[in-house]
Amino acid sequence: MVRVEFLGPIQKEPLELEINNLNELSAVLKEDKEVSEWLESCAVAVNDALVTSLEAPLKDGDKISLLPPVCGG
Amino acid sequence: MVRVEFLGPIQKEPLELEINNLNELSAVLKEDKEVSEWLESCAVAVNDALVTSLEAPLKDGDKISLLPPVCGG
Amino acid sequence: MLQLYDGALDVPTLLKEWHEEEASSNYGAYIPFVGTVRSEDGIDGLSFDIYEPILNSWFASWQKKAEEQGAIIKMAHSRGDVMLHESSYIAAVFSPKRRVALEFIDSFVEDFKASAPIWKYDLKEGKRVYAKERSTAIKGSGLLA
């Protein structure tokens, strides 16, 4: 089971999912109307480290975060 | 009569000279052992405006300043 | 050093404290950057969300870069609401050398704008509206699309 959190302006409660990698997460979120429009502009972190590949395996207890476009300052 | 002032580290009292342009000043200062070594590295101002030509005429009462290398801050 | 505050920053106090902290560290240059909420588009202020775990690791990577150049960085940012003419952001670099300090504050502030996990909202007529048009997708975004 992994936990998926949506940060900043994405108004969505966290999900708990049984998935093995980010490819599977992509498939799930593309079907989710609240989130699908955000995917193009979101960065992804696994356990608070930004990732650049869909292939890294996920393990039980991992935390995945979706980060929409930022504007600090 | 013009007045020539030596700024910053040039340890020299002002001069009062009867000259008509900066070419004449150059000739005078090249003969002055206290100043001649500074000429290569000095900028020149007439009445507190930096000048880039020797030709501009000088008039009675003008103030000429020699500015050696700077280091503010 | 990274400091987060609820609401507006106390600019004079932070600038003073940071200056005092490094008063005998033998740095020749201290350059703070202070960001203040401007009145435009009829906003009453701005509001900020911060995701601290990733902000902390982003900041730590810049601290390391600074250290490699003999410099240090400090940063403060607001959480929640910051009204017009109040300040929400201060970044500062201390360095032995002027050129290092001038270049570092520039690249640090620009990467902050592009990468720090902070989200900005306009406060307008009692609502909190995501500043989508002024926001920047983090490098590598779109992985799941």
Add this chain to the structure above:
Amino acid sequence: MLQLYDGALDVPTLLKEWHEEEASSNYGAYIPFVGTVRSEDGIDGLSFDIYEPILNSWFASWQKKAEEQGAIIKMAHSRGDVMLHESSYIAAVFSPKRRVALEFIDSFVEDFKASAPIWKYDLKEGKRVYAKERSTAIKGSGLLA
């Protein structure tokens, strides 16, 4: 605004006063540059001579450049002796825009170093020694050589 002081600058007070002066001017970015005397080569401090008439006109030309970009600049500098870890120089830019402010403080400080009619001396064993090696000939120098 250009302010000259005998001896070291009161950094926190100046940074605070300048911030307050522009608190409601609607500038989004405030970047001060603070220059502090470093301990090196066994000096006890630095000492400065300033030629004010030309410093004033140099500063006025930069104020005009700032104005053309919707920005303003402020500067303070010491006359006479400034000891180790004391500050002798503060320059600051206020601008509506971050990029303008970051680029302006850089070019202003660099031109200050190259052009402002200020002479620096090391204070060493009770003597005042012209910092010749660290000084820069003003553009156009050598006219009389």
